[in-house]
Amino acid sequence: MATKEEIVNGFIKAIVDGDEAASVMWAKQGIDAKVDAYELVTKHGGDAMSIVNSKYEKKEFFVPEVLCSANALNAAVDVLAPYMKADKASEPATVILGVVEGDIHDIGKNLVKIMLSAAGFRVVDLGKDVPLMQFVDKTKELKADVVGMSALMSTTMPSMKKVIQLLQEAGIRDKVKVIVGGGPVTKEWALSIGADDRPHDASSAVGATKELVAKLKAERGAW
């Protein structure tokens, strides 16, 4: 039987290579060898996606490679999910994600979803072409901690500003942190519309979200 180290390394390599069959194979070996499934997904899966993202940043990888890696991780998560004991010590923060109304480009949002889920967040995906009020309603309903919005078209970007206004009007803007993303969205513009952060890619979204949640818990306490 493979050692834990071999399994972890094989698992990471399979994800980086975007090799679904191999990631599933290593996940099964992990189960057989009693490697902690939660750790395999959140820690080592997260490490693998960090490697993928640094390759993306260096322009060694492009979106197709990242998608293949995300698929390989997802396939492994499906296998490992029944064996994962969630971290009971802390209730995971809830993140709502969606692509704003009028926009159907959801590759970026899907990558963020995979990364945040792998990092242990409770992610609620509203999908694409999401009516703006739905972001507000779901935030209230789920007592969300973070609202993440994405727009890939310059024609739909303004909707993100509108959602932030709607959160304000509903009196819950200070209950949540807002992150935005998408090709044409600059950090400068994001801050100017009142968003809290604009992580520059899917992997930096994890760190940014963790920081915002920590800040939020200190400022707000519970909902």
Next chain:
Amino acid sequence: MGEMTPRKRALLCVTGNKRKADRISCLDTLTTCTVDQMNAVKAPFPEANRDPELAFRLAAAAWEVVGLEGFKMPFDLCVEAEALGCKINWGRIDRHPSVETHVFNDLKDLKIPEDIMDRGRFPLKHDVELRLMKEYGDYLPVVNQVTGPFTIAGHVFGIERFCIWTKKRPLEEVKEALMTISEMNIADCKKALKSGSEIVCIADPSATSDILSPVFFRDVMVPVYRNMATKIGAPIVLHICGNTTAYLPYLPDTGVDAFSVDAQVDIGFAKAVVGNKIAIVGGVPTITALLFGTPQKVREAAIDAIKKGVDVLMPSCGIPPRAPLENFKALVEVARCMVYQ
């Protein structure tokens, strides 16, 4: 010497001969529709995308209301996907139609029906172009826009899946599918050119380098665009969204006449890299200047782009529908006062 017609000027500028024109052209080959124009000519979205009379009025508004030096049909990027069977979300007054569902589950399912030019809104588009040609054609050019092959592939197969296939399937099969789609684009252009359109715009937003590698662009997209450029036989503007700087060295090989760059690309840099081989058009950022800026900000961006050598002054991407008319007009005003002689 009489004044040069905007038609002549546009044809010179898009083919990289702006020095032979009296001044820079402000033809806009991308999406020109804004809510202010729809209200001005009483031809709002979503109806104007499907009603020939409204479509004609809204297309003509580019000149009649804004002063842009040419017309472009259609307004959206869903004509091809719709004709191939995709479900369309028609949007609303300030939202363009978008593709809701893909239609093919595998590369080998791709089939372009023989009578594709009679399907969906292809006839409407060609009819409106013909009417624009009849009413304005001696003075202003008509641009036939086609949705680029990569974007259509994203529509009909699903963009994520198609992206994954670019890695998991033999590259030749992926290229073959894009070539097949490009033949539909070519048939569309031939028909449009026959009825008087004079310029073609290939709008391929999904082929952005935010998604694809420069190597894929060079090995797959360049031959596909070259196939189109060889067969279409009219001046072609290629528009790709996002930061396409890494594509620049390969663009002359496509054979298109002009490359329309988004706001993330520095016009001066693009001109320096390939400006002697291909026209560089665009220059006025759609978000920071046209949508959220002021007429003064638009003027500054336009003058800056002209200084950097842009060949046709136009928005850097499709204009957001809520962009104020006064901002759009400021772009036209700058072009009009930039006289070369």
